Amino acid sequence: xxxxxxxxxxxxxxxxxxxxxxxxxxxxxxxxxxxxxxxxxxxxxxxxxxxxxxxxxxxxxxxxxxxxxxxxxxxxxxxxxxxxxxxxxxxxxxxxxxxxxxxxxxxxxxxxxxxxxxxxxxxxxxxxxxxxxxxxxxxxxxxxxxxxxxxxxxxxxxxxxxxxxxxxxxxxxxxxxxxxxxxxxxxxxxxxxxxxxxxxxxxxxxxxxxxxxxxxxxxxxxxxxxxxxxxxxxxxxxxxxxxxxxxxxxxxxxxxxxxxxxxxxxxxxxxxxxxxxxxxxxxxxxxxxxxxxxxxxxxxxxxxxxxxxxxxxxxxxxxxxxxxxxxxxxxxxxxxxxxxxxxxxxxxxxxxxxxxxxxxxxxxxxxxxxxxxxxxxxxxxxxxxxxxxxxxxxxxxxxxxxxxxxxxxxxxxxxxxxxxxxxx
Numbered sequence: 250x251x252x253x254x255x256x257x258x259x260x261x262x263x264x265x266x267x268x269x270x271x272x273x274x275x276x277x278x279x280x281x282x283x284x285x286x287x288x289x290x291x292x293x294x295x296x297x298x299x300x301x302x303x304x305x306x307x308x309x310x311x312x313x314x315x316x317x318x319x320x321x322x323x324x325x326x327x328x329x330x331x332x333x334x335x336x337x338x339x340x341x342x343x344x345x346x347x348x349x350x351x352x353x354x355x356x357x358x359x360x361x362x363x364x365x366x367x368x369x370x371x372x373x374x375x376x377x378x379x380x381x382x383x384x385x386x387x388x389x390x391x392x393x394x395x396x397x398x399x400x401x402x403x404x405x406x407x408x409x410x411x412x413x414x415x416x417x418x419x420x421x422x423x424x425x426x427x428x429x430x431x432x433x434x435x436x437x438x439x440x441x442x443x444x445x446x447x448x449x450x451x452x453x454x455x456x457x458x459x460x461x462x463x464x465x466x467x468x469x470x471x472x473x474x475x476x477x478x479x480x481x482x483x484x485x486x487x488x489x490x491x492x493x494x495x496x497x498x499x500x501x502x503x504x505x506x507x508x509x510x511x512x513x514x515x516x517x518x519x520x521x522x523x524x525x526x527x528x529x530x531x532x533x534x535x536x537x538x539x540x541x542x543x544x545x546x547x548x549x550x551x552x553x554x555x556x557x558x559x560x561x562x563x564x565x566x567x568x569x570x571x572x573x574x575x576x577x578x579x580x581x582x583x584x585x586x587x588x589x590x591x592x593x594x595x596x597x598x599x600x601x602x603x604x605x606x607x608x609x610x611x612x613x614x615x616x617x618x619x620x621x622x623x624x625x626x627x628x629x630x631x632x633x634x635x636x637x638x639x640x641x642x643x644x645x646x647x648x649x650x651x652x653x654x655x656x657x658x659x660x661x662x663x664x665x666x667x668x669x670x671x672x673x
Contacts, residue, residue, distance in 0.1 A: 270368045271302040272391055275361040277351045278321070278378035279311040286324035287381040293325060294384035299391070302371075307364060308333045308378075311352040317378075336360035350379050350438075355464040359455050362447045371395055373447060374402075377438025380488040389482050389533045390441035397532070400477035401469070402441030404434050405531060407485045410635055410643045411543050414628045415502060417647045420466075423509055423599060426654035426661075427520040428473040431528040433481060436465045436505065446477055459515070462508035470512045474519055483533035502624055503617030506599075510606040510617075521662050526655060550629035551588050555581045557622020564619050568605035570671040573597060580626065590630035592653035598623055599654075600661035604668050 274292045278285055289306060296304045308321045310333070318333065325331040337360075338353040351357060358375065365373040372394035376387055393399040406413070416434065425431050450471055460467040472479060513520065558565075558581040566574050576594060583589070602620055606613055634646050664671060 268368075269303065269370075270305045271371045272296065272299060272304040272395065273307060273361070273365045273368060273370045273373045274304065274387060274391070275307045275309060275364075275373065275375045276321075276378045277309045277311065277354065277357040277361075277375070278313060278317050279351045280313045280315045280317060281378040282313070282315040282317045282320050284381050285317050285321045285378045288376065288378050289321055289324045289331070291382050291384045292376070292387055293328065293330070295387035295391070296330070298384070298388045299395070302395070304330050305364075305368065306331050307361065309336050309357050309360060311336075311357065312338055321378075334360065334364065350377065355455060355460045355467075358464050358468070359451075362442075362451055365442070365444070365447050366451060369444075371444065373442045373444075375438075375440055375442070379438065382439070382487075386439070386484055389484060390439060393480050393482060393532050394441040394443050397480070398443075398478060399441070399480045399530075400443040400446040401472045401479045402532075403432055403469070403479065403481045404437045404439045404487075405481040405483050405533075406434060406437070406487050407483070408487070409543050410638075410640070411545055411632060414631060415498075415505065415624075418595070418627055418631060418650055419502075419506060419599060419624070420509065421647075422596070422651040422654040423506075424466075424469070424473075425526045425651055426596075426658050427513065427516075427523065428470070429523040429526045430473045430479060431526055431651075432469060432473070432479060435469045436463060437487075439484065439487075440465065440468075441482070442468075443477075446472055449475055449477075457511075459508050459511040462504050462511070466505070466508045466512065470516065474516055479529045481529060481531050483531060485534075498624075499618050499621040502621055503614060506602075506620065507606070507613065507617050510603050513603055514607055517665065521665070524658075526651070545632055547588075547629040547632050548585060550625040550632075551585055554590075554622045554626030554629065557619070557625070561619050561622065564611065564616075565623075567610045568616065569598065569601050572671075573601065577623075588626075588629060588633065590626045592650045593657055595623075595627045595650070596654040596657040597660055600657060600664060603661070604664045607665070608668060 274295070276285070276288055276292065289308065292306045306325065310318050322333060336353065336357045338356060361373065361375060372391050374387060374390045376382060376390070390402050393402045416436065420435055421433050424435055446468070450468060453471065558577055562574060565577070573594070580590060602616065605616055610616070631646060635643055638646070
């Protein structure tokens with residue numbers, strides 16, 4: 250049986266029973282017994298803000314071994330707008346290294362999108378089942394799609410200033426420089442999608458590594474590539490998910506950056522024509538920023554960078570021009586109290602690794618993992634720059650990094666077109 254037939258078979262009972270719906274709220278889970286009940290009840294309460302709209306809440310579980318499925322059923326037992334839907338989880342989903350809290354997240358999303366299309370919904374919202382969310386949180390993701398005509402409603406989370414540095418220093422600046430859209434939170438557990446974006450995605454092939462690595466990023470690129478209408482929604486602080494066996498930084502970094510590099514190859518003709526960037530609209534309520542100053546010891550990060558230079562410089566030399574390696578050597582000798590990693594240097598390194606990834610100079614996974622010490626040096630510098638700063642100054646620091654990526658984009662284009670130009 251073809252994959253699409255499996256999805257049809259598993260989603261069809263819920264679709265047949267419901268018929269049509271204006272709103273679909275979907276909650277994928279995996280071993281979330283402590284939070285799923287509250288999330289589903291929040292979804293039901295959120296729908297009270299759209300009293301004239303027909304809706305369906307769908308729970309999709311990725312093979313939980315705890316009581317998640319039963320607790321979900323108990324929480325909305327008897328509710329006419331609730332359905333539990335299975336989705337295909339294949340061996341590759343369980344074997345692949347992934348930072349996702351749900352096995353086969355791409356497969357879950359495809360099932361959700363199929364349901365949304367068959368139900369002819371006007372707005373589809375997907376929220377994670379791993380943290381207790383408020384009804385307003387969920388309604389805020391639905392409303393821009395349903396009432397304001399946006400195609401993608403991305404989250405804008407509020408948190409301590411040192412949280413999400415991978416997104417702030419790598420994913421957000423890179424995607425912004427490539428496609429010219431200031432989507433500050435390109436990954437997450439909570440998004441809103443329009444019928445237009447859903448239809449487009451279902452016409453594309455989901456059988457690719459980029460979608461498996463991070464389906465959020467893949468959908469984001471589909472949206473910007475096809476000039477969809479984007480917004481970001483202020484959602485406040487998202488409670489952390491407490492999961493055992495969390496991944497290390499190297500795995501998460503290589504997985505996410507690798508997903509963007511794959512999309513760079515696919516969309517090279519587009520992003521080489523883009524210059525500069527534009528902000529995207531923000532909707533929802535603003536939240537007061539965190540005021541407590543976190544104490545983070547950057548010495549281990551700087552030491553990781555120095556150890557990386559001592560042991561990985563020969564590998565880095567395969568991807569980086571000699572001048573860059575010499576600059577890294579100089580940085581490795583900086584005193585800790587003076588350590589600063591120039592944003593322009595970091596942007597060029599991210600671009601150099603993109604070219605090396607494309608050329609397969611060494612094994613791609615091995616290459617991506619050698620980026621970790623360089624990333625450690627970068628964020629150590631960012632943290633040092635943010636010490637004692639307020640929220641506005643923190644945003645200025647991230648903006649400075651983004652502008653460095655944009656300023657170095659001609660370098661990326663030159664290296665992409667003539668990869669040997671800067672090498673010995």
